[in-house]
Amino acid sequence: MGWASVGGLALTGLTALLVLRTYKPDWAPLIRLAVAVIFLGLILTMMSTVLDYVNHLTAYSGALDGETWSLLLKALGIAFLTETSASLCRDSGEAGLAGWVETAGKLEILLLAFPLIRTVMDTVADLLGMG
Numbered sequence: 001m002g003w004a005s006v007g008g009l010a011l012t013g014l015t016a017l018l019v020l021r022t023y024k025p026d027w028a029p030l031i032r033l034a035v036a037v038i039f040l041g042l043i044l045t046m047m048s049t050v051l052d053y054v055n056h057l058t059a060y061s062g063a064l065d066g067e068t069w070s071l072l073l074k075a076l077g078i079a080f081l082t083e084t085s086a087s088l089c090r091d092s093g094e095a096g097l098a099g100w101v102e103t104a105g106k107l108e109i110l111l112l113a114f115p116l117i118r119t120v121m122d123t124v125a126d127l128l129g130m131g
Helices: 005-024 025-061 065-091 095-127
Strands: none
Touching: 005 025, 025 065, 065 095
């Protein structure tokens, strides 16, 4: 799907949302959620191509091992889901809940990064002769 189709989908969703908000305000969150799910599907489809390409490059260069690559993909997924969830909360008028969702997502990524941080610290200690 090209950029024009994505823009058209966004404008269609926005128009449906604005019209429904006027006549049936109770349906607005459902339309917003449906458009978000459609965009999530589009993003995942586009990301699969990008990830295949990056995976090919890293396998060719040997820059990232499997564990590091897995951590990066998990962190990217957490970031996308956190941002989407927080945006939906914010759009529904729950800014406080959106802040908590963002905080939980950041902490989850930090917890996910601890093994990578430990590996870097061990490598630095080995280089400095402290390990």
